[in-house]
Structure formats: C-alpha cells, structure tokens
Amino acid sequence: MTDPRELYQQVILEHNKKPRNFGKLEPCTHHAEGHNPLCGDQLELTLIVEDGLVREVLFQGSGCAIDVASASLMTGAVKGRPVAEAEAMAEQFRGMVRGELEPGAQTPLLGKLTLFSGVKNLPSRVKCAVLPWATLHAALKGEAEASTE
Amino acid sequence: MNTVLQPLDVTAIRRDFPLLSRVFHGRPVVYLDSAVSGQMPLQVIERMAKYEREEHTNVHRGVSTLSQEATDFYEAAREKVRRFIGAGSPREIVWTRGTTEAINLVAQTFGRMSVRKGDEILLSAMEHHANIVPWQMLAEEKGATLKVIPMTDEGELILDSLDELLTDRTKLLGVVHVSNVLGTVNPVKEIIAKAHARGVPVLVDGAQAVPHLTVDVRNLDADFYVFSGHKLSGPTGIGVLYGKLAHLEAMPPWHGGGSMIRSVTWEKTTYVAAPGKFEAGTPPIAAAIGLGAAIDYLATLGLDRIAAHEHDLLVYATERLNRIPGLRILGTAKEKASVISFVVEGIHPHDLGSLLDGEGVVVRAGHHCAQPVMARFCVPATTRASFAYFNTREEVDVLVSAVEKAIELFK
Numbered sequence: 266m267t268d269p270r271e272l273y274q275q276v277i278l279e280h281n282k283k284p285r286n287f288g289k290l291e292p293c294t295h296h297a298e299g300h301n302p303l304c305g306d307q308l309e310l311t312l313i314v315e316d317g318l319v320r321e322v323l324f325q326g327s328g329c330a331i332d333v334a335s336a337s338l339m340t341g342a343v344k345g346r347p348v349a350e351a352e353a354m355a356e357q358f359r360g361m362v363r364g365e366l367e368p369g370a371q372t373p374l375l376g377k378l379t380l381f382s383g384v385k386n387l388p389s390r391v392k393c394a395v396l397p398w399a400t401l402h403a404a405l406k407g408e409a410e411a412s413t414e
Numbered sequence: 415m416n417t418v419l420q421p422l423d424v425t426a427i428r429r430d431f432p433l434l435s436r437v438f439h440g441r442p443v444v445y446l447d448s449a450v451s452g453q454m455p456l457q458v459i460e461r462m463a464k465y466e467r468e469e470h471t472n473v474h475r476g477v478s479t480l481s482q483e484a485t486d487f488y489e490a491a492r493e494k495v496r497r498f499i500g501a502g503s504p505r506e507i508v509w510t511r512g513t514t515e516a517i518n519l520v521a522q523t524f525g526r527m528s529v530r531k532g533d534e535i536l537l538s539a540m541e542h543h544a545n546i547v548p549w550q551m552l553a554e555e556k557g558a559t560l561k562v563i564p565m566t567d568e569g570e571l572i573l574d575s576l577d578e579l580l581t582d583r584t585k586l587l588g589v590v591h592v593s594n595v596l597g598t599v600n601p602v603k604e605i606i607a608k609a610h611a612r613g614v615p616v617l618v619d620g621a622q623a624v625p626h627l628t629v630d631v632r633n634l635d636a637d638f639y640v641f642s643g644h645k646l647s648g649p650t651g652i653g654v655l656y657g658k659l660a661h662l663e664a665m666p667p668w669h670g671g672g673s674m675i676r677s678v679t680w681e682k683t684t685y686v687a688a689p690g691k692f693e694a695g696t697p698p699i700a701a702a703i704g705l706g707a708a709i710d711y712l713a714t715l716g717l718d719r720i721a722a723h724e725h726d727l728l729v730y731a732t733e734r735l736n737r738i739p740g741l742r743i744l745g746t747a748k749e750k751a752s753v754i755s756f757v758v759e760g761i762h763p764h765d766l767g768s769l770l771d772g773e774g775v776v777v778r779a780g781h782h783c784a785q786p787v788m789a790r791f792c793v794p795a796t797t798r799a800s801f802a803y804f805n806t807r808e809e810v811d812v813l814v815s816a817v818e819k820a821i822e823l824f825k
Contacts, residue, residue, distance in 0.1 A: 268440075269768040272768070278824060282760075304779075329765045330824075387768065
C-alpha cells in the first residue's frame with residue numbers, strides 16, 4: 266500500500282496551483298468534454314489540429330489536483346506533436362497509471378509524465394489522472410464527450 | 415428531575431471493534447466515516463457467525479426444530495426493531511435490503527397507487543439520492559411533478575414554504591430526518607403535522623437518524639419510516655420499512671415469489687398479510703438477526719449516553735475545525751447530529767481525502783449521493799467527518815492536525 270502523500274510531489278502541486286494552457290480556443294477544430302461521474306470532476310478540452318499536428322490545446326474545468334495537474338502537463342506534452350504520437354502517449358499513460366504495462370516496459374514518449382506512475386497504487390485516484398487523456402482521445406476521435414465511468 | 419448521565423467507557427467499547435486497532439500508512443486508523451457505514455461490534459459479528467455455524471436454515475418453512483428456531487430468532491429481531499422505533503405492531507416492520515429498497519418499495523406500491531397525472535410529490539432540498547430518484551422515476555411514469563422544500567444557507571428547511579408547497583395535488587411528502595451531508599436534524603414531527611393537516615402522508619428517511627437519536631414513529635406520527643442496518647452498527651444487506659398498518663394493508667405487494675403467497679393456482683394467487691406480502695423470497699436471515707443484536711448492543715450502551723458522547727464530539731470538532739483558516743463548514747443548523755461536512759480553500763475534497771488517508775484518517779470525500787445539496791451550496795464535493803460512540807476527542811485532534819498538514823502542503 267503506497268502512502269497517498271507520496272503522490273503529491275512539488276511538480277503536481279505547482280501545476281495544480283498554476284495550470285498551464287488553461288482556457289478555451291475559439292474557434293477550434295476539435296472539442297470534447299470529460300466527466301468523472303464518481304467525483305464530479307469536469308474538463309473541457311479545445312484543440313487546433315492542422316496537417317496532422319496538434320498546434321494548440323487548452324483546457325478548462327474544475328477538479329482535484331491530480332486531475333488539474335494531469336491536464337496541465339498533458340496539454341504541454343502534446344502541443345506540437347503529431348496526432349498519432351499524442352494518441353500513443355495517451356495509450357502509454359493509461360497503461361502506466363492503470364498498472365497494465367509489462368514489467369520493464371519503456372514509455373519513452375511520457376517523459377516527466379511518469380510522475381503520475383504512483384497513481385497506479387491508489388486505485389481510487391486513477392480516474393482523476395486519466396480523465397484529461399480520455400478527453401483528449403475523445404476529442405481527437407471527434408466524439409463530444411468522454412467519461413471515466 | 416435531571417439525572418447526570420454516566421459517560422461512556424470508550425476505552426472498553428473500542429475493544430469491541432478490532433478494526434479500530436488497524437494501522438494504515440504507519441498510523442493507527444481514525445475511523446470518522448460512520449455516516450458511510452457504522453462499524454459492527456464483535457457482539458454483532460459473533461451473533462451472526464453463531465447463526466451461520468449452528469443455526470443456519472431457512473425461515474417460515476418446514477416443521478423441524480431447526481427451522482422453528484431460526485424463525486423465532488428472525489422474528490425476535492423484528493420485534494426488537496419494533497420496540498427500537500416505537501412501532502405499535504411487528505406487522506408494521508417490513509424487512510428490506512436497506513433504506514434505498516424501502517423507499518423504492520413505497521414508491522412502487524403506495525406511490526403508484528396514489529399518484530396520478532398532474533399530481534405533486536414534495537421533497538426537501540437536502541435529500542439523499544435514495545429519496546429523490548425513486549420519486550423522480552414515479553413522477554416520470556405518471557406525469558407527476560417533484561417540488562422541493564427550500565433550505566437556508568445554514569442548512570435548515572424553510573418550513574414557512576410548506577403552506578404554499580402543500581397543495582391539493584400533493585400526494586406524498588418525503589423528508590430526511592437527519593441530513594447525511596449537513597447533519598441537520600429536521601423537525602419532522604412539525605413537518606408531518608403540517609402535511610397531515612392537508613391530508614398528505616409522509617415518508618421519513620431515517621438512515622442517518624437512528625444511529626444518533628431516539629426515534630418514536632408513533633410520536634412523530636410518520637406514515638413511513640425507513641432506515642438501514644449498516645448505519646446502526648449492524649450488517650449491510652438488511653434494512654427496515656416501517657409503515658402504518660392501514661397503509662401496508664392497502665398497498666399491493668411488490669416483488670412476487672415464495673413466502674409472500676397464501677395460495678397459488680394457475681388462475682390466481684392470493685397473498686399473505688403485511689409484512690409477509692412485501693417479503694418475497696428467502697430473506698437475509700443472519701443480517702436480520704445481526705441487526706437485532708446491534709440494537710441490543712446500542713441498548714446496553716444507552717441511546718442517551720451515545721447521544722451525549724456524540725454531541726460532545728460534534729461541539730469539540732466544530733470548534734477546532736472552525737479555527738482553521740480557509741476551512742468552511744457546510745451545515746450550521748441549530749440542531750445537528752455528529753456529521754461535519756467542510757471545504758478547504760484551494761484543496762479539492764478528493765485531494766484532502768487522500769492526504770487524510772495518508773494520516774490514517776478515514777473520512778468521506780465526494781458528493782455524498784446528494785448532488786442537489788452540492789449544487790445548492792455551489793461546491794463540487796465536500797470532505798465529511800462523522801463521529802460515532804467509539805470516537806474520541808484525541809481522534810478529532812488527529813483529524814485537525816492532518817487537515818493542517820494538508821493545507822501546509824498545498825500552500
């Protein structure tokens with residue numbers, strides 16, 4: 266059993282306090298809303314995708330520190346990347362926080378997002394970390410809503 | 415004459431709860447979550463285990479000594495519940511799986527029978543989803559509407575509004591006795607009197623009330639009173655619907671099956687009288703017997719002594735939490751049970767819940783199955799500490815210092 270306090274590292278606390286890429290793009294090419302029905306977290310993601318690249322991405326909404334920091338770090342990480350790479354990152358991130366990666370599996374795309382790897386030991390908080398990525402996945406697929414239900 | 419209450423021997427009581435000696439993250443557990451589910455004392459656990467080990471069979475079946483014995487224990491538990499809430503007859507005590515099932519039962523039988531298109535069902539602004547959704551489903555089915563008794567910022571129902579809200583179309587009033595979020599003890603006797611003056615029957619959700627207050631359904635004149643075993647130091651899977659016998663007799667059965675019938679032919683089935691007609695199938699027998707044992711346990715502690723102890727913890731915790739800068743308590747009614755919901759500026763309740771968990775403190779963080787209450791107070795969720803007879807002032811201190819540490823971390 267992991268001590269929940271270990272999750273609240275400075276980077277996460279800092280991104281929660283000062284979220285990057287906060288706001289709404291108008292107009293945008295992609296848009297989705299994410300909900301975590303269990304705890305009421307909600308997130309709105311707007312993107313501008315051009316030539317297969319994520320040119321711009323902003324988020325807004327309210328949620329816990331894990332959710333907000335995850336969204337803040339995610340938007341920074343996917344900006345400027347090819348859509349396919351962003352999708353691959355979402356895949357790796359979900360695998361990491363759900364503890365579904367093969368032992369020793371590499372997650373080269375995630376970089377400092379591996380900060381969230383401790384979430385896998387706190388099952389009740391996995392959905393908070395995943396919500397921004399699930400919303401990103403929905404937006405890129407052209408779906409209006411994502412839920413971590 | 416006022417007699418001074420002998421305080422509870424909490425040290426001795428705590429020995430009845432092995433869970434209280436567990437350690438989480440290197441800290442002794444501080445269980446402040448009895449509003450989610452009360453802990454069961456060994457006396458209850460052992461009574462249920464004895465039934466399963468030595469007495470197990472079905473009830474109301476067969477002529478064996480074993481079957482008769484199980485039936486007697488099971489029905490004795492019903493009698494204990496009757497006495498516990500002051501009902502007139504054990505026939506007015508229907509076993510259910512819990513509060514939620516009890517309300518659904520009333521909505522699907524009494525409600526279906528009496529609510530028609532254009533009618534109104536009146537609920538309070540501080541209901542748990544269990545006392546909203548079943549009525550909403552019924553209202554949708556019948557073309558009826560839900561109306562809401564508003565509350566103040568302190569979390570007290572605005573009773574003056576009843577004069578206008580109770581109309582000729584009101585077919586039922588549903589109200590929670592003690593709010594699971596705000597801790598408010600509602601003046602249900604007064605509400606029932608006002609409703610009855612307009613001929614409106616009242617269902618009281620007593621899930622959070624029975625662990626803290628002495629309830630007398632006849633004194634309240636409640637038409638229906640419902641609660642769960644597991645909030646009352648008993649097991650999950652058992653609950654109670656009290657209904658006035660005249661109502662229960664007039665209501666159609668709900669679930670069909672074994673036990674609830676008098677005779678069955680291919681043409682026609684006739685039903686046994688209440689409460690049997692609402693109890694189809696094999697009931698949770700051990701759980702019913704366990705609930706009876708829980709009522710016995712609480713009686714040995716003394717309900718008035720429990721109430722006094724919990725009130726002391728409520729006052730102490732309120733005072734200590736109020737001194738924390740940035741912390742706001744939701745629900746400051748004059749009459750409160752030992753439930754404290756709060757929000758802390760700059761910390762989401764889920765983060766606070768996780769950080770308290772890291773200190774061994776078990777609380778609830780979330781919407782408490784009362785999203786309309788969250789919306790009323792414009793918060794997404796709250797952190798809630800709830801206190802039982804086995805909690806101590808020292809545990810309140812642990813909670814307070816854990817909250818202070820979390821605030822320090824989030825600074």
